[in-house]
Amino acid sequence: MKPSGGIAPAGGDAGLAMTNRFTTPAARAAYLDRRLAELYPETPVPLWHQDAYTLLVAVLLSAQCTDTRVNGITPGLWAVADTPEAMSRVPVARIAEIIRPCGLAPQKARAIAALSRLLVERHGGRVPRSFAELEALPGVGHKTASVVMAQAFGEPAFPVDTHIHRLAQRWKLTDGRSVEQTERDLKRLFPREHWNRLHLRLIFYGREHCTARGCDGTVCEICRTLFPNRRRAIPTRK
Numbered sequence: 001m002k003p004s005g006g007i008a009p010a011g012g013d014a015g016l017a018m019t020n021r022f023t024t025p026a027a028r029a030a031y032l033d034r035r036l037a038e039l040y041p042e043t044p045v046p047l048w049h050q051d052a053y054t055l056l057v058a059v060l061l062s063a064q065c066t067d068t069r070v071n072g073i074t075p076g077l078w079a080v081a082d083t084p085e086a087m088s089r090v091p092v093a094r095i096a097e098i099i100r101p102c103g104l105a106p107q108k109a110r111a112i113a114a115l116s117r118l119l120v121e122r123h124g125g126r127v128p129r130s131f132a133e134l135e136a137l138p139g140v141g142h143k144t145a146s147v148v149m150a151q152a153f154g155e156p157a158f159p160v161d162t163h164i165h166r167l168a169q170r171w172k173l174t175d176g177r178s179v180e181q182t183e184r185d186l187k188r189l190f191p192r193e194h195w196n197r198l199h200l201r202l203i204f205y206g207r208e209h210c211t212a213r214g215c216d217g218t219v220c221e222i223c224r225t226l227f228p229n230r231r232r233a234i235p236t237r238k
């Protein structure tokens with residue numbers, strides 16, 4: 001089934017070969033930066049949180065889980081504990097019970113308990129504002145650290161999730177060799193001061209239009225504009 005990419009193409013007859021103005025990644029990036037800002041002028045952070053700590057825990061919970069489901073359980077978790085000090089006093093089994101709907105509850109509960117203890121012991125109960133210190137916390141990888149740096153602290157970062165990794169390949173901004181390579185390529189192509197809002201806009205577009213399956217690469221505005229002569233999907237790597 002094709003996604004409902006019900007946006008009109010940017011002009012021309014799709015039946016005729018057309019001149020493509022977007023033959024380089026830099027030209028495609030400039031168009032995307034402008035067009036996505038028009039489509040998504042507002043960039044609300046999808047995971048509900050009240051500060052850097054609650055965002056960190058929410059991002060950790062979002063692994064292999066939807067943001068909607070995470071937002072459904074975090075109010076109950078914050079009611080029990082919403083600071084590292086308070087969370088480090090909650091038994092792991094109790095945390096697991098609350099977060100069970102998110103999946104991987106035992107691992108996530110252990111990580112939340114352990115990182116809360118470490119925040120108290122090593123960082124005075126505060127979330128550190130550096131990639132190295134964030135990535136040293138249990139359960140916190142580079143993507144999670146990037147989300148916290150961007151969305152809690154406003155530091156330039158480009159978290160690459162599955163939506164962004166897929167779109168970057170379908171829009172030929174990267175060869176998709178790895179998530180790490182995609183992040184490097186996107187950072188090279190887009191102005192640093194746009195990264196934080198742009199990564200959210202890419203996620204919004206990916207969720208709305210560009211699902212993992214079911215698209216032939218020709219159905220919605222952006223692909224039809226960037227690749228007017230495309231006739232079939234390009235394979236994407238995970």
Ligand code: SF4
Nearest residue numbers: 210215217219220223
């Ligand atoms: S691959 Fe291109 S045409 Fe297909 S949904 Fe994604 S952006 Fe739209």
